[in-house]
Amino acid sequence: MNDTALYHVLSIKDLTVFRGAAKILDRVTLALAQGETLALVGESGAGKSTIATAIMRLLENARVTGSATLAGEGDLLTLSERKMVKLRGRRLAMIFQDAGTALNPSYTVGRQLSTTLQRIHGLSKSDARKQAIDLFTSVGINDPEGRMSAFPHQLSGGMQQRVMVAIALAGSPDLLLADEPTSALDVTIQAQIVRLILKLTRERGASCVFVLHDLALASQACDRIAVLYAGQVVESGPARDVLERHRHPYTKQLKSCVLEIGAKDLVAPEGTVPSHDQMPNGCRFCTRCPRAVARCADETPPLVPARPTATGPLDHHIACWNPE
Numbered sequence: 254m255n256d257t258a259l260y261h262v263l264s265i266k267d268l269t270v271f272r273g274a275a276k277i278l279d280r281v282t283l284a285l286a287q288g289e290t291l292a293l294v295g296e297s298g299a300g301k302s303t304i305a306t307a308i309m310r311l312l313e314n315a316r317v318t319g320s321a322t323l324a325g326e327g328d329l330l331t332l333s334e335r336k337m338v339k340l341r342g343r344r345l346a347m348i349f350q351d352a353g354t355a356l357n358p359s360y361t362v363g364r365q366l367s368t369t370l371q372r373i374h375g376l377s378k379s380d381a382r383k384q385a386i387d388l389f390t391s392v393g394i395n396d397p398e399g400r401m402s403a404f405p406h407q408l409s410g411g412m413q414q415r416v417m418v419a420i421a422l423a424g425s426p427d428l429l430l431a432d433e434p435t436s437a438l439d440v441t442i443q444a445q446i447v448r449l450i451l452k453l454t455r456e457r458g459a460s461c462v463f464v465l466h467d468l469a470l471a472s473q474a475c476d477r478i479a480v481l482y483a484g485q486v487v488e489s490g491p492a493r494d495v496l497e498r499h500r501h502p503y504t505k506q507l508k509s510c511v512l513e514i515g516a517k518d519l520v521a522p523e524g525t526v527p528s529h530d531q532m533p534n535g536c537r538f539c540t541r542c543p544r545a546v547a548r549c550a551d552e553t554p555p556l557v558p559a560r561p562t563a564t565g566p567l568d569h570h571i572a573c574w575n576p577e
């Protein structure tokens with residue numbers, strides 16, 4: 254498909270995040286079309302959650318540059334806080350990795366969802382309650398009416414996560430930012446929640462930026478993949494291109510780790526990511542890269558089309574001076 258025909262719901266350009274002297278994200282550029290799902294993959298600490306949190310403008314103690322344009326609203330990084338308060342929940346919503354800490358322990362989950370519905374849609378108490386029960390039903394909470402009066406600690410981790418999904422969907426956002434639930438849940442439940450989020454996003458015609466650790470799921474269930482290494486996007490594009498026709502040596506290593514070990518989840522290739530005070534000026538992967546050439550350590554490779562036929566920002570791109 255010619256991607257200029259697609260409507261970009263989100264365009265991130267040169268997103269850079271500093272925490273003190275450390276550059277946590279380095280000129281991240283990504284685009285997402287309406288109704289599509291983008292998986293962010295990469296080792297722990299690569300900056301995936303930082304991207305989602307920066308878009309929501311919820312990063313603390315960080316300096317952020319670049320832009321993140323939401324269709325029809327402008328650059329989220331420069332909008333007033335008042336405007337952001339209006340957008341959060343309505344046009345964009347985030348599902349956090351750990352529902353246990355994101356939910357308020359002092360209120361019942363029914364009240365947390367109902368007050369969100371009242372605030373966003375101006376519903377009466379009884380209409381909000383009805384809609385809350387419907388939403389609990391659609392996210393697969395059994396006995397939704399009974400669960401309305403439960404406090405978060407009275408629910409299992411999986412149920413808490415479903416409550417979070419319901420709260421995120423309360424305002425019918427057209428962009429969801431979701432962090433894959435990790436260690437707090439067992440793997441089967443994790444996969445169920447991921448599939449639930451993807452299904453509900455699709456049914457609603459919304460778009461989703463999903464932090465995923467499961468490469469197989471990213472390639473099966475998501476339209477696009479962006480591979481991150483130490484805060485830089487090294488390869489991005491349609492899921493099949495990135496996984497099957499990858500050109501970046503890091504993507505190749507990630508994929509071969511999964512194949513060799515037979516693991517579904519992301520396994521880090523050998524070696525370690527340099528610490529922030531020893532980060533190369535150029536390509537951050539160069540210290541572990543079998544194909545590194547002289548300029549890799551000093552010059553950051555730009556994200557460019559991976560093939561001559563790839564031209565638009567949604568096409569397959571790589572950032573490498575010496576690709577496969």
Ligand SMILES: Nc1ncnc2c1ncn2[C@@H]1O[C@H](COP(=O)(O)OP(=O)(O)OP(=O)(O)O)[C@@H](O)[C@H]1O
Pocket residue numbers: 272277295296297298299300301302303304464
């Ligand atoms: N609140 C914070 N203060 C300082 N540094 C932070 C903070 N949060 C994250 N970082 C640093 O920012 C970098 C990116 O972290 P981030 O959580 O975005 O990575 P990630 O790819 O989402 O990792 P994971 O897969 O483990 O969730 C890491 O080096 C991390 O140590």
